[in-house]
Amino acid sequence: xxxxxxxxxxxxxxxxxxxxxxxxxxxxxxxxxxxxxxxxxxxxxxxxxxxxxxxxxxxxxxxxxxxxxxxxxxxxxxxxxxxxxxxxxxxxxxxxxxxxxxxxxxxxxxxxxxxxxxxxxxxxxxxxxxxxxxxxxxxxxxxxxxxxxxx
Numbered sequence: 001x002x003x004x005x006x007x008x009x010x011x012x013x014x015x016x017x018x019x020x021x022x023x024x025x026x027x028x029x030x031x032x033x034x035x036x037x038x039x040x041x042x043x044x045x046x047x048x049x050x051x052x053x054x055x056x057x058x059x060x061x062x063x064x065x066x067x068x069x070x071x072x073x074x075x076x077x078x079x080x081x082x083x084x085x086x087x088x089x090x091x092x093x094x095x096x097x098x099x100x101x102x103x104x105x106x107x108x109x110x111x112x113x114x115x116x117x118x119x120x121x122x123x124x125x126x127x128x129x130x131x132x133x134x135x136x137x138x139x140x141x142x143x144x145x146x147x148x149x150x151x
Contacts, residue, residue, distance in 0.1 A: 048095045051125065053083040054113060073134035085125040088116070093123075 033045035059076065076082075088098040088110075098120035099107030110116045 046095065048087045048125075049097050050087060050109065052086045052088075052111075052113075052116060052122070053128070054086065055083055056081050076130060076134055078130055078132050080130045081127045082130055083128040085127065086116070086122040087125055088120040089123050090121070 033047040034042055036042060059080070059082070061072070088096050090096040097107075098110050098116065100110035100115045100119055101108040110119055116122060
C-alpha cells in the first residue's frame with residue numbers, strides 16, 4: 001500500500017475528520033508566500049495549493065511491522081532521501097488541485113499515489129533528505145511531555 005501525506009484536507013473529508021476532533025481546517029502553505037524573509041510584501045505571490053509527500057519506497061523493507069519501527073531508524077544512513085515532494089499544475093504550469101471524482105458537492109481531490117500519477121500533471125518540488133543518522137530515544141519518545149497553558 002502506498003501512503004503519502006499532503007498539506008491540505010479538503011471537503012468532504014474535513015466533515016469526516018470533524019467527528020474525531022474539535023477543529024478542522026486547511027494547513028495552507030499560502031501564508032508563507034505573501035512576505036519575503038525580511039518582512040516586505042511579495043507583489044504577485046504564487047502559492048502551491050497542495051503538496052504531496054511520497055515516501056522513499058526503498059526504505060519500506062516490510063509489509064507489516066510487528067515491532068517498534070523506531071528501532072530501524074538508526075539504520076538509515078545520512079544523506080538518504082526520505083520523501084519527495086510534488087504539486088499538481090495545470091497545462092499552463094499554474095498550481096491546481098487535481099480532482100479524481102466529481103460529486104454533487106464538487107470535486108474530490110486525488111490523494112492516492114497511483115491516482116495522482118495517472119490523472120495529474122505532477123511537478124517535483126524537491127526532496128526531504130536526512131542530514132545525519134537517526135537516534136532512537138525511548139526516553140525522548142516516551143518520557144518527555146510538553147503541555148501548553150491555555151489560560
